[in-house]
Amino acid sequence: MQRQVALIKQSLFDQGYLDEQFMELEELQDDANPNFVEEVATLYFKDSARLINNIDQALERGSFDFNRLDSYMHQFKGSSTSIGASKVKTECTMFREYCRAGNAEGCLRTFKQLKKEHATLRKKLEQYFQASKR
Amino acid sequence: MAGEVPNLAESKLRALVVDDNLVNQMTHHKLLDRLGIQNDVVCNGQEAVDVHCSGRNYDLILMDMEMPIMNGIQATKILREMGIESKIAGVTTRAEEEERKEFMEAGLNYFQEKPLTISKLASKFKY
Numbered sequence: 001m002q003r004q005v006a007l008i009k010q011s012l013f014d015q016g017y018l019d020e021q022f023m024e025l026e027e028l029q030d031d032a033n034p035n036f037v038e039e040v041a042t043l044y045f046k047d048s049a050r051l052i053n054n055i056d057q058a059l060e061r062g063s064f065d066f067n068r069l070d071s072y073m074h075q076f077k078g079s080s081t082s083i084g085a086s087k088v089k090t091e092c093t094m095f096r097e098y099c100r101a102g103n104a105e106g107c108l109r110t111f112k113q114l115k116k117e118h119a120t121l122r123k124k125l126e127q128y129f130q131a132s133k134r
Numbered sequence: 135m136a137g138e139v140p141n142l143a144e145s146k147l148r149a150l151v152v153d154d155n156l157v158n159q160m161t162h163h164k165l166l167d168r169l170g171i172q173n174d175v176v177c178n179g180q181e182a183v184d185v186h187c188s189g190r191n192y193d194l195i196l197m198d199m200e201m202p203i204m205n206g207i208q209a210t211k212i213l214r215e216m217g218i219e220s221k222i223a224g225v226t227t228r229a230e231e232e233e234r235k236e237f238m239e240a241g242l243n244y245f246q247e248k249p250l251t252i253s254k255l256a257s258k259f260k261y
Contacts, residue, residue, distance in 0.1 A: 021249045021251075024249070024251045024252065025161065027139075027252065028161075028164050028165065028168050028252075030168070033164070036164060039160070040157060040160055040161060043156055043157055043160055044157050047155075047156050047157060074200060074227075075154075075155060077227055078155045078157070078158060078227050078248065079155055079156075079157040079158070081227050081248050081249050082155070082157050082158050082161050082248065082249050082250075083157060083161075084249075
């Protein structure tokens with residue numbers, strides 16, 4: 001089982017979903033907080049779901065307030081950086097560049113990809129945490 | 135992460151985390167805990183100013199740049215105007231030269247690009 005956990009984790013790094021910041025968080029786990037990383041991840045996915053919803057609503061309205069969108073994405077990028085969510089962070093950066101360029105189509109395309117990467121990371125991390133508990 | 139984690143509990147240092155992002159609040163709080171540093175967390179620059187007005191003081195302030203109500207640049211300026219001499223580390227994912235310069239000129243002692251790590255934080259406490 002330990003091997004399975006290690007393999008799941010290694011694949012997350014090999015496929016670029018996570019970077020070394022995730023390992024920094026794992027180093028913070030101790031007897032007082034044995035589930036610290038899972039707690040941070042849970043908070044991240046709760047907070048990022050809210051941001052995704054806000055951005056979805058803003059984009060659906062059709063009028064692109066690039067400043068507001070950039071502000072939401074700044075938050076998203078910040079959280080993603082802190083947890084080591086590498087692919088999501090990259091999409092956040094691209095989205096913000098499209099915001100600065102006033103490129104609505106670029107924003108829509110990137111946001112679609114961001115949601116895909118975010119959903120995949122969520123699923124893989126859930127698998128990892130479940131396997132870690134067995 | 136190489137090397138042992140220093141334990142600074144005996145030094146009785148105190149730190150203040152100023153960040154509106156919940157994930158950052160949690161991770162920065164834990165990072166400081168791990169170093170044995172007592173710390174408080176507030177959500178924006180205005181709260182950072184308010185907590186100092188209430189009489190609390192800190193050895194180190196981790197100040198995010200972009201926050202609602204009052205951002206890190208304004209808060210840093212006000213704290214310095216109040217005579218607060220704590221070390222203030224500007225912490226942000228934004229790292230464009232102009233923004234860094236503006237933040238430093240507000241009164242920072244250090245500028246630290248996110249993400250924060252144990253080793254980055256520990257280096258700020260070498261007295």
